[in-house]
Amino acid sequence: MAVYGIDLGTTHSCIARIGDVGRPTVLRNMEGTDTTPSVVYFESADNVVVGAPAKDTAVLSPDLVVSLIKRDMGHEVTRELHGRDYSPEEISAFVLRKLVADAKATTGEDADDVVITVPAYFGAAERDATRKAGHIAGLNVIDIISEPVAAAITYGVLNPDQDRTILVYDLGGGTFDTTVITLRDGDIGVVCTDGDHELGGADWDARVVEHLAERFAEEHPDVGDPLEDPHTEQQLRHDAEEAKKALSLRTRHVVRVMHEGRVATVELTRDKFEEITKDLLDRTIEITGRTLATAAEKGVKDYDDLVLVGGSTKMPAVPQRLANELSLKPKLQDPDLAVAKGAALYAFEETYRQLLAKGETDKALDLASRAGLSEAEQERMASRQITTVASRAFGVIALDPVTEQEHVVHLVHANDALPRGKSREFGTVDEDQTIVKIIVVEQAGSAESTEVAHNNPIADGELKIPPGKPAGYPIEVTFALDTSGLLHVTAVEKETAEELTLDVRVGGMSEDDVQESRTDLAHVRVD
Numbered sequence: 001m002a003v004y005g006i007d008l009g010t011t012h013s014c015i016a017r018i019g020d021v022g023r024p025t026v027l028r029n030m031e032g033t034d035t036t037p038s039v040v041y042f043e044s045a046d047n048v049v050v051g052a053p054a055k056d057t058a059v060l061s062p063d064l065v066v067s068l069i070k071r072d073m074g075h076e077v078t079r080e081l082h083g084r085d086y087s088p089e090e091i092s093a094f095v096l097r098k099l100v101a102d103a104k105a106t107t108g109e110d111a112d113d114v115v116i117t118v119p120a121y122f123g124a125a126e127r128d129a130t131r132k133a134g135h136i137a138g139l140n141v142i143d144i145i146s147e148p149v150a151a152a153i154t155y156g157v158l159n160p161d162q163d164r165t166i167l168v169y170d171l172g173g174g175t176f177d178t179t180v181i182t183l184r185d186g187d188i189g190v191v192c193t194d195g196d197h198e199l200g201g202a203d204w205d206a207r208v209v210e211h212l213a214e215r216f217a218e219e220h221p222d223v224g225d226p227l228e229d230p231h232t233e234q235q236l237r238h239d240a241e242e243a244k245k246a247l248s249l250r251t252r253h254v255v256r257v258m259h260e261g262r263v264a265t266v267e268l269t270r271d272k273f274e275e276i277t278k279d280l281l282d283r284t285i286e287i288t289g290r291t292l293a294t295a296a297e298k299g300v301k302d303y304d305d306l307v308l309v310g311g312s313t314k315m316p317a318v319p320q321r322l323a324n325e326l327s328l329k330p331k332l333q334d335p336d337l338a339v340a341k342g343a344a345l346y347a348f349e350e351t352y353r354q355l356l357a358k359g360e361t362d363k364a365l366d367l368a369s370r371a372g373l374s375e376a377e378q379e380r381m382a383s384r385q386i387t388t389v390a391s392r393a394f395g396v397i398a399l400d401p402v403t404e405q406e407h408v409v410h411l412v413h414a415n416d417a418l419p420r421g422k423s424r425e426f427g428t429v430d431e432d433q434t435i436v437k438i439i440v441v442e443q444a445g446s447a448e449s450t451e452v453a454h455n456n457p458i459a460d461g462e463l464k465i466p467p468g469k470p471a472g473y474p475i476e477v478t479f480a481l482d483t484s485g486l487l488h489v490t491a492v493e494k495e496t497a498e499e500l501t502l503d504v505r506v507g508g509m510s511e512d513d514v515q516e517s518r519t520d521l522a523h524v525r526v527d
Contacts, residue, residue, distance in 0.1 A: 002110075115141070129509075132509055166306070389415045390416045429471060
């Protein structure tokens with residue numbers, strides 16, 4: 001059996017598996033590249049194109065091309081294309097189908113069993129949406145793990161005999177995370193994490209787009225705004241990304257901006273690029289500082305390594321700034337591919353452990369043997385432990401009986417160790433109350449807050465109360481956050497043992513909706 005690790009990225013995605021020598025290998029797509037642009041072109045109602053061809057088509061048909069969909073995961077938004085509304089989960093499912101189809105073309109084996117990575121700062125809603133995207137794509141999602149954890153697994157396997165404390169700085173195309181991780185006797189422990197899932201290389205591109213449009217307007221003030229033309233805007237986005245990559249290798253780059261028959265030749269220097277994007281880099285440094293402060297509160301103050309992950313860390317300003325700020329020499333940890341490789345290692349190890357747990361020792365040994373693992377490597381793999389933390393705080397909305405003001409009571413706090421279970425007793429507000437509405441919320445900002453407006457609702461339900469009960473009648477609410485960061489909530493009325501189980505629903509999609517989407521989209525061809 002083959003298991004795969006998938007880095008489902010905001011701008012690029014890739015898939016990996018364990019090779020014959022027990023090392024992770026990224027599988028190239030049908031276009032011959034390691035990574036696939038996370039871009040979907042809806043050519044027709046029955047055919048979609050994913051990857052580089054879709055990205056190229058964005059200039060010609062911007063209204064039929066979807067990119068950066070990862071930023072919508074966990075939100076109730078849709079895109080209407082060819083008369084049908086598509087959820088973020090469904091669009092992400094097309095990217096996943098492309099990855100696994102290309103993997104099968106390369107290996108000859110079905111890529112059904114997968115581990116998918118998410119940013120560390122993704123909350124329960126976004127993680128659940130990612131899992132559902134996998135199911136819509138027809139995959140068996142073994143687990144959802146954080147990208148820095150995946151990168152740390154890759155690092156730990158390459159350095160198996162070293163105990164280290166590392167800071168992972170993960171700046172991808174659309175998200176940013178910074179995580180403190182310990183490696184002890186092969187075990188991986190997440191100390192704390194922080195981030196912003198709407199900060200990444202795409203924002204650097206956007207600054208370049210604005211700069212190019214401004215320079216064009218200066219030269220041609222009598223012509224319309226280039227950003228109001230969808231075709232010109234898409235071309236500028238393409239040119240901006242190419243400029244960013246070029247300026248990582250040299251100090252100057254020239255872009256020709258063409259709009260309404262006019263041309264402006266814009267020379268962009270690395271210094272200018274770093275100037276117009278400085279506040280973006282500042283934000284990552286601020287978040288990193290918060291992470292280090294949280295780690296210090298937990299007793300971690302000394303670091304052995306600063307590991308850079310994510311394609312955007314190849315911008316020269318990133319390692320330079322980090323070296324100056326932290327007095328650590330940054331290490332580029334295979335920035336584009338480390339996450340997928342780590343996910344493949346985790347998928348392999350988790351499958352191996354599950355086989356042993358089910359008593360299927362022969363299958364486990366066969367799996368390890370085909371991967372060329374020694375007995376020592378098998379023992380290490382069977383015993384490796386990975387511990388992680390909650391990325392956000394989670395709670396319920398409560399009503400103060402005195403002030404009659406709503407506020408949030410958190411049962412799980414950011415950076416609590418996982419798995420985490422916590423129960424708390426609440427009471428009804430009114431006499432003879434027969435229904436209690438339970439609203440589960442997740443921390444929305446960078447800091448925990450009891451203000452309702454500073455939290456996002458992610459689940460709700462109603463619990464029946466027996467008639468004739470006084471105000472303050474007890475209800476017990478239990479939160480269970482598993483190691484994948486997925487939340488399970490129950491509320492119990494103790495007299496009749498009436499129990500309400502709340503599903504954390506994302507984008508309005510229930511499990512029935514997921515199955516319906518899987519069936520409905522199965523006929524769509526993905527190229």
